[in-house]
Amino acid sequence: MNKLIQRKLFLKREFELSDKGLKYKVRNLSSYFEVEIPYEEIGIKRIDQKATNNTLLIFSCFLFIVLISKIYFLATEQHNDYTVTLVILFGFLFVLLLTYLGYKDIVLIEAQNPSFIEFFANRPSKEVVEKFISELKSRTKGYLINKYAERDSKISIENQLHKINWLKDRNVIDEKEYEELTNKLIKPDIKSIGFKK
Numbered sequence: 579m580n581k582l583i584q585r586k587l588f589l590k591r592e593f594e595l596s597d598k599g600l601k602y603k604v605r606n607l608s609s610y611f612e613v614e615i616p617y618e619e620i621g622i623k624r625i626d627q628k629a630t631n632n633t634l635l636i637f638s639c640f641l642f643i644v645l646i647s648k649i650y651f652l653a654t655e656q657h658n659d660y661t662v663t664l665v666i667l668f669g670f671l672f673v674l675l676l677t678y679l680g681y682k683d684i685v686l687i688e689a690q691n692p693s694f695i696e697f698f699a700n701r702p703s704k705e706v707v708e709k710f711i712s713e714l715k716s717r718t719k720g721y722l723i724n725k726y727a728e729r730d731s732k733i734s735i736e737n738q739l740h741k742i743n744w745l746k747d748r749n750v751i752d753e754k755e756y757e758e759l760t761n762k763l764i765k766p767d768i769k770s771i772g773f774k775k
Contacts, residue, residue, distance in 0.1 A: 582710040584701040587679070591698070593710065595717055602695065615695065617721040620714070621688030622749045626699065631680040638677055641670040685711060722750050727759045738763055 582593040592603040599616040648663045685707065686694040697707055726741040739760060746756045 579706075579710050579713050582697075582706065584698045584707075586698060586701060591696075593695075593697070593714075595714060598721075600695070600714060615689055617718045618725075619690040620695070620718045621690075622715055622718070623688035624711070625686040625688075625694070627682060627684050627686060628699075629682045631677060634673055634677040634680060638670060638673040641666060641673055645670050687711065687714070719750055722748075723759075727751075729763055735763060 580595045584591040584593075588607045590603075590605045592601075592605075594601040596614070599614050600620060601614050602612070604611040645663070645666045648666055652660070652663060683699040685697045685699050687697070689695050697711065699707060701707070722745060726745055730738065742751075742756065742759050742763065745751045745759075746753075751759065
């Protein structure tokens with residue numbers, strides 16, 4: 579999966595994996611933003627976050643209670659003021675809409691600039707988002723290992739070890755992979771030349 583498109587009301591996000599990084603586009607009613615984030619700037623760390631504005635939620639519950647009591651008084655004909663009821667109804671719907679817009683169910687992937695790449699956790703579906711993030715992590719890891727962990731005779735072993743340490747510090751590779759790469763670098767495959775005995 580190379581492309582992910584997410585929508586939430588007037589906001590559209592597009593993510594596309596390329597050979598060198600992640601193309602990230604954000605579009606809403608008033609602005610457009612596009613950037614390509616190189617794999618070197620994309621981290622492996624992931625943060626799942628759910629949040630809502632509790633003040634708006636409490637206020638919408640209060641308006642709902644007032645609305646129900648107002649409808650009860652209208653139904654029992656103790657009060658005939660429809661204007662106030664309509665104002666409360668529209669106020670309730672407006673606050674409910676703000677509460678919905680303020681709700682966030684997101685996945686953050688660590689990056690250097692911007693500091694996090696934000697994905698909607700379930701748009702278009704949770705499975706599609708998880709598959710794309712998994713592919714992003716896999717490509718990031720593969721790219722970084724190919725670029726920084728391959729043996730290069732033109733670069734000193736100390737510099738190459740420094741690059742492998744950088745991969746480990748960024749959690750691109752684990753301890754086992756670190757040992758394998760350092761051993762491969764320090765003890766290269768030596769092919770015997772000559773005759774077999």
